[in-house]
Amino acid sequence: MKAIYPGSFDPITYGHLDIIRRAAMLYDELVVVVLINDAKKPLFTVEERVEMLKETVGELPNVTVKASPGLTVNFARKEGASVIIRGIRAVMDYEYELQQSTINMMLADEIETVFLLARPEYSFLSSSAAKTVASYKGDLKHFVPNNIAKRLEEKLHK
Ligand code: ADP
Numbered sequence: 001m002k003a004i005y006p007g008s009f010d011p012i013t014y015g016h017l018d019i020i021r022r023a024a025m026l027y028d029e030l031v032v033v034v035l036i037n038d039a040k041k042p043l044f045t046v047e048e049r050v051e052m053l054k055e056t057v058g059e060l061p062n063v064t065v066k067a068s069p070g071l072t073v074n075f076a077r078k079e080g081a082s083v084i085i086r087g088i089r090a091v092m093d094y095e096y097e098l099q100q101s102t103i104n105m106m107l108a109d110e111i112e113t114v115f116l117l118a119r120p121e122y123s124f125l126s127s128s129a130a131k132t133v134a135s136y137k138g139d140l141k142h143f144v145p146n147n148i149a150k151r152l153e154e155k156l157h158k
Pocket of ligand 1: 006007008009010013014015016017019020085086087089093117118121123124125126127
């Protein structure tokens with residue numbers, strides 16, 4: 001069975017990485033997809049985010065990384081995937097995810113959204129938190145892998 005894991009990944013954090021590893025164990029194939037949404041004013045370009053994801057999950061044999069504009073369900077259909085993976089950290093995520101996945105259900109009822117709970121050690125972790133800490137030159141070792149910490153530093157301080 002094939003699944004997709006859509007998100008902004010601006011940039012990938014240890015929380016995303018954990019969800020990717022766990023989803024890759026559950027499904028035969030996992031496509032991590034950077035959804036192009038310029039309304040969010042991302043720090044990194046789509047190409048940079050794809051590159052960072054590839055660097056980080058490259059060793060996982062059944063995981064590929066792509067980028068896509070438009071609706072998540074259309075991407076899932078194009079890929080022949082029947083599952084959308086999302087991560088849930090707290091009640092705050094639930095409200096947003098409930099809305100998104102209900103809309104997706106109405107658009108494509110053959111596609112299921114499967115939620116994986118964040119591990120407790122990552123439940124505080126977000127791309128925004130990593131960017132804030134990086135902007136004040138804080139230690140990123142609990143937030144993102146080394147290669148991503150370097151990219152954040154280059155982007156924000158060079
Ligand atoms: P989006 O803009 O689509 O929310 P994100 O890159 O912020 O994109 O998140 C992608 C998915 O990963 C979302 O389902 C989000 O809830 C989940 N996620 C983000 N951070 C974590 C984390 N620390 N642990 C588990 N899931 C997470």
